[in-house]
Each structure stands twice: as structure tokens, then as C-alpha cells.
Amino acid sequence: MENFNYKDVPLSVIVPQLEKAYGATIIYENNNLDNCSITADVSHFKDLFAQLDVLCAAIGASYQVKADQVVLSGIGCKVSN
Numbered sequence: 001m002e003n004f005n006y007k008d009v010p011l012s013v014i015v016p017q018l019e020k021a022y023g024a025t026i027i028y029e030n031n032n033l034d035n036c037s038i039t040a041d042v043s044h045f046k047d048l049f050a051q052l053d054v055l056c057a058a059i060g061a062s063y064q065v066k067a068d069q070v071v072l073s074g075i076g077c078k079v080s081n
Helices: 011-022 031-035 048-059
Strands: 005-010 026-028 036-042 063-066 067-072
Touching: 005 026, 011 026, 011 031, 011 036, 011 048, 011 063, 036 048, 048 063, 048 067
Parallel strands: 026 067
Antiparallel strands: 005 036, 063 067
């Protein structure tokens, strides 16, 4: 069983985990979303979309299902130096 408890984990690590767990394709409209780190425990949600609701809320993003892909949209995050 996958662990969906994240502490300061970049979206670039979370998305491949979700894709593998749910057999989904998740893409970005803005590559700066990859720079966002998330602290959240979504393990108790068994549904991809419920998890995405929480994760997107954490970084001010949204998602849409287009054809057979989930498309994440939002401003994204700046790389911290």
C-alpha cells in the first residue's frame, strides 16, 4: 500500500507516485508547479480526485480531467535559494 503522507515533499515526487498508484496520467499547464512542496496526509482518501482536491488546495492549484489525462493548473512556486 502506498504512503500518501507528505512532509515538505515536492510535487515532482508526488505526481509520479499518484500516477503509479492510480494508473493515471497527470500533466502540468505550468511547470512551476513542480517546484511546490506539500505537507499533507491524504492517506485516508482512497480516491485520486479526493487526494488531488487536498493537494491542489495546499498549493493554490486546480485540476481538470481532459480526455484521458489529469491537467494541473496554477501559478506554481518559485525555487527557494
